[in-house]
Amino acid sequence: MPAAYDRQMTDTARTARAGVPERPTLDGLEETWARRWQEEDTYAFDRTKERADVYAIDTPPPTVSGELHMGHVFSYTHTDTVARFQRMRGRAVFYPMGWDDNGLPTERRVQNVYGVRCDPALPYDPSWVPPAVPVSEAARKDPTPISRRNFIELCELLTVADEEIFEALWRRLGLSVDWSLTYTTIGWMARATSQRAFLRNLARGEAYQAEAPTLWDVGFATAVAQAELEDRERPGAYYRLRFTGPGGREVLIDTTRPELLPACVALVCHPDDERYADLVGASVRTPIFGVEVPVRAHPLADPAKGTGIAMVCTFGDLADVTWWRELQLDTRVVIGRDGRLLPEPPPGVPAEPYAALAGQTVNGARRTLVQMLADAGDLVGEPRPITHPVKFYERGDRPLEIVSTRQWYLRNGGRDAELRAELLARGEELHWVPEHMKHRYDHWVRGLTGDWLVSRQRFFGVPVPVWYRLDDAGEPDWSQPLTPDEAMLPVDPSSDPPPGFDESQRGAPGGFVGDPDVLDTWATSSVTPQIIGGWETDPDLFARVFPMDLRPQGHDIIRTWLFSTIVRSHLEHGVLPWRDAVLSGWILDPDHKKMAKSKGNVVTPMALLEQHGSDAVRYWAANGKPGMDLAFDPAQIKVGRRLATKLLNASKFALGLGAADALRAAATEPLDTAMLAELSGVVAAATTAFDEYDHTAALMATEAFFWRFCDDYIELVKERAYGSGSGADSARAALATALSVQLRLFAPVLPFVTEEVWSWWRYGSVHRAPWPTTYEVGRAVQAPGDPELLRLAGDALSQVRRAKSERKLSMKAEVPLAEALGPAALLERLTVIADDLRAAGRIAKLDLLPDRAPELVIACAF
Numbered sequence: 024m025p026a027a028y029d030r031q032m033t034d035t036a037r038t039a040r041a042g043v044p045e046r047p048t049l050d051g052l053e054e055t056w057a058r059r060w061q062e063e064d065t066y067a068f069d070r071t072k073e074r075a076d077v078y079a080i081d082t083p084p085p086t087v088s089g090e091l092h093m094g095h096v097f098s099y100t101h102t103d104t105v106a107r108f109q110r111m112r113g114r115a116v117f118y119p120m121g122w123d124d125n126g127l128p129t130e131r132r133v134q135n136v137y138g139v140r141c142d143p144a145l146p147y148d149p150s151w152v153p154p155a156v157p158v159s160e161a162a163r164k165d166p167t168p169i170s171r172r173n174f175i176e177l178c179e180l181l182t183v184a185d186e187e188i189f190e191a192l193w194r195r196l197g198l199s200v201d202w203s204l205t206y207t208t209i210g211w212m213a214r215a216t217s218q219r220a221f222l223r224n225l226a227r228g229e230a231y232q233a234e235a236p237t238l239w240d241v242g243f244a245t246a247v248a249q250a251e252l253e254d255r256e257r258p259g260a261y262y263r264l265r266f267t268g269p270g271g272r273e274v275l276i277d278t279t280r281p282e283l284l285p286a287c288v289a290l291v292c293h294p295d296d297e298r299y300a301d302l303v304g305a306s307v308r309t310p311i312f313g314v315e316v317p318v319r320a321h322p323l324a325d326p327a328k329g330t331g332i333a334m335v336c337t338f339g340d341l342a343d344v345t346w347w348r349e350l351q352l353d354t355r356v357v358i359g360r361d362g363r364l365l366p367e368p369p370p371g372v373p374a375e376p377y378a379a380l381a382g383q384t385v386n387g388a389r390r391t392l393v394q395m396l397a398d399a400g401d402l403v404g405e406p407r408p409i410t411h412p413v414k415f416y417e418r419g420d421r422p423l424e425i426v427s428t429r430q431w432y433l434r435n436g437g438r439d440a441e442l443r444a445e446l447l448a449r450g451e452e453l454h455w456v457p458e459h460m461k462h463r464y465d466h467w468v469r470g471l472t473g474d475w476l477v478s479r480q481r482f483f484g485v486p487v488p489v490w491y492r493l494d495d496a497g498e499p500d501w502s503q504p505l506t507p508d509e510a511m512l513p514v515d516p517s518s519d520p521p522p523g524f525d526e527s528q529r530g531a532p533g534g535f536v537g538d539p540d541v542l543d544t545w546a547t548s549s550v551t552p553q554i555i556g557g558w559e560t561d562p563d564l565f566a567r568v569f570p571m572d573l574r575p576q577g578h579d580i581i582r583t584w585l586f587s588t589i590v591r592s593h594l595e596h597g598v599l600p601w602r603d604a605v606l607s608g609w610i611l612d613p614d615h616k617k618m619a620k621s622k623g624n625v626v627t628p629m630a631l632l633e634q635h636g637s638d639a640v641r642y643w644a645a646n647g648k649p650g651m652d653l654a655f656d657p658a659q660i661k662v663g664r665r666l667a668t669k670l671l672n673a674s675k676f677a678l679g680l681g682a683a684d685a686l687r688a689a690a691t692e693p694l695d696t697a698m699l700a701e702l703s704g705v706v707a708a709a710t711t712a713f714d715e716y717d718h719t720a721a722l723m724a725t726e727a728f729f730w731r732f733c734d735d736y737i738e739l740v741k742e743r744a745y746g747s748g749s750g751a752d753s754a755r756a757a758l759a760t761a762l763s764v765q766l767r768l769f770a771p772v773l774p775f776v777t778e779e780v781w782s783w784w785r786y787g788s789v790h791r792a793p794w795p796t797t798y799e800v801g802r803a804v805q806a807p808g809d810p811e812l813l814r815l816a817g818d819a820l821s822q823v824r825r826a827k828s829e830r831k832l833s834m835k836a837e838v839p840l841a842e843a844l845g846p847a848a849l850l851e852r853l854t855v856i857a858d859d860l861r862a863a864g865r866i867a868k869l870d871l872l873p874d875r876a877p878e879l880v881i882a883c884a885f
Contacts, residue, residue, distance in 0.1 A: 053197070070115075087123065105573060105718070107774065122189065124185075136157070222488060241362030256413075268302060277328075286338075293322065321350060364381055449593055484544060646659060666729075677761075693856055696804045735816065736813060739860065840884040
């Protein structure tokens with residue numbers, strides 16, 4: 024072990040020593056070292072390492088259609104501390120960066136900036152040139168249709184600038200990413216990988232197509248998955264409607280959606296509700312339309328809600344879908360994909376009363392139908408205002424509707440008890456940091472009510488890679504999709520013909536039609552380990568990095584990104600995609616509210632990075648533990664700035680004492696060995712903390728020691744270090760070891776200042792130097808030290824300083840006489856460091872008076 028360690032510690036000449044500057048400064052360090060790291064490939068991944076020596080990170084690809092904020096700085100700094108620590112532990116760190124650039128926000132920006140809209144039916148035009156920007160308002164109102172491929176190229180053009188800005192900020196922050204390992208979620212590799220994974224799901228029967236009720240966002244005109252829902256409290260009203268039962272019996276129904284009356288297919292009550300027991304199995308007649316609908320019983324009906332009997336419509340909410348499916352009811356769809364009532368009534372609904380509603384928006388139809396009910400005497404009482412949760416797409420601003428559409432689904436355990444159990448077992452295998460986050464995963468998996476809807480009716484995404492044959496009448500055969508060979512991937516069915524066909528057969532009877540949809544953005548993000556790991560394209564790389572070691576991410580996307588990645592890896596590879604998952608908390612504003620762009624309380628980081636320096640901002644971020652929310656506190660950033668400045672100045676002072684030339688020497692004096700003994704404990708504590716992903720504990724242990732090192736140890740030994748002889752040699756040796764070790768302990772959090780100081784007196788990069796060990800510290804002393812001696816000396820010195828301060832004297836003032844009182848054993852230990860205490864306190868005479876006080880007291884006479 025010692026010989027191997029010596030080889031590790033040998034300085035390399037790759038980067039020469041810079042020497043100590045006359046006036047050290049933090050200003051400009053980011054530009055200097057970001058450039059040097061890039062030029063020297065400091066963070067390049069070593070592809071020759073075996074899997075056991077690789078640490079692979081499945082880095083979150085940030086969405087580039089927005090703006091980076093302090094929440095990004097917070098969580099990505101945490102991941103970077105892990106990468107830097109593991110690299111210094113001798114691992115080849117696979118640390119890529121991706122850009123999540125496909126999706127709805129980018130589409131909207133392209134439409135507004137260029138005045139275009141996507142028409143997947145149009146052929147690709149390689150000669151098409153986008154209009155000069157900015158475009159006129161008229162062009163935005165009457166956008167130019169272009170093919171999907173042209174549209175995607177335009178989206179890519181717009182996101183390139185955003186990605187450059189994001190990369191510049193990440194470099195400024197000091198992320199130790201290997202920038203040669205960069206990808207985009209709409210890039211060639213991502214599209215090919217996502218499509219390959221989907222086709223394999225399809226071949227195994229895990230992906231399937233179905234016509235079914237679908238949550239639909241009218242504003243974005245796309246289907247929405249269960250994982251993308253959020254409830255928002257909205258004002259509404261209960262309307263009481265009069266239905267007519269057998270023998271003219273009045274049956275009253277409370278509903279918040281009276282406009283869905285023409286979609287009513289049944290009434291439902293609880294099986295044990297005696298009020299309606301005699302109606303179960305009978306029929307009632309709807310008001311206005313006079314349609315006969317059955318009364319059925321179901322345990323999900325709530326006797327205490329409203330009148331205790333509910334109207335089932337196709338479809339008002341998810342309960343309607345459940346009742347419709349389990350009770351095998353008829354289907355009467357009235358709301359279209361545009362959010363308006365369909366122009367024609369559903370089967371069995373009379374056309375005359377429906378005509379007043381046809382084509383109206385949901386709100387307009389509600390007003391019209393309420394008036395019709397009131398006129399007919401079938402609206403009982405006045406509407407009762409309420410506030411209730413309404414389901415929204417997380418990015419949308421209009422309530423979701425449920426429409427019947429044909430969509431692609433991926434099995435995720437929502438309807439398969441065996442698969443659900445397997446995915447819960449995967450959650451047990453995963454190492455969760457913090458551990459309690461596993462409960463969110465379990466709760467999500469157990470609460471799934473259906474499979475994962477993976478198709479979207481959008482354009483800037485990965486196309487669903489299938490086509491359909493057209494029969495002689497030009498109708499598609501949904502049951503036998505045409506699929507490409509994997510060697511063809513990626514494909515775009517809107518511009519590429521399927522195997523065995525040519526473009527002239529597109530849309531023609533007997534020809535083909537491409538699937539118009541794209542895959543959900545999570546369907547691509549769920550294969551990020553495969554995208555960046557070179558699955559099926561670089562088998563050697565994939566074997567070295569997969570399964571990966573770490574998935575860092577926000578706790579709010581456990582149900583989407585984390586779960587979906589586990590699903591895809593389980594189905595394709597039969598393993599977890601990574602060993603550890605570290606979850607970040609949220610950044611809170613000073614009022615302890617979550618920072619969000621929609622709330623207008625977001626702080627963007629670049630100005631802070633420029634004002635205070637990146638190390639200071641990283642220090643603030645590192646004070647937040649995994650899984651814990653952290654309030655944004657500019658004062659904490661200033662503390663980080665002071666720490667970085669002190670590290671510069673203390674290092675210059677120590678090196679000015681000759682520490683650089685004493686690195687290999689051994690410490691012999693009691694105070695020096697005591698300091699190194701305490702430092703050894705700090706190394707052990709910081710190493711354990713980083714091993715457990717607790718960067719905050721590692722920083723706290725290191726920082727606490729550093730201030731004691733500066734305020735006490737350096738002050739205590741500087742007079743001795745200025746001299747000559749064995750005592751001076753011991754002090755300089757201890758200073759050298761302590762400085763070398765502390766720079767490496769701070770390096771994961773404060774990469775710029777530690778690299779700067781390292782360059783003054785060491786070769787190579789501190790970030791490629793080995794992580795300090797207790798063995799290394801122990802090797803620097805001739806005999807074991809007593810860590811309590813440093814604390815004792817520091818306590819004594821602080822009392823001397825306090826006595827001077829109380830008398831408003833300079834710290835350089837002489838103390839003619841000082842008396843040390845305390846237990847005899849304590850003063851005996853103080854004796855061995857008495858010379859350093861006298862020198863630091865400028866004490867002319869120090870008398871030791873044993874057993875005169877229960878604890879150490881230093882009395883100064885002036």
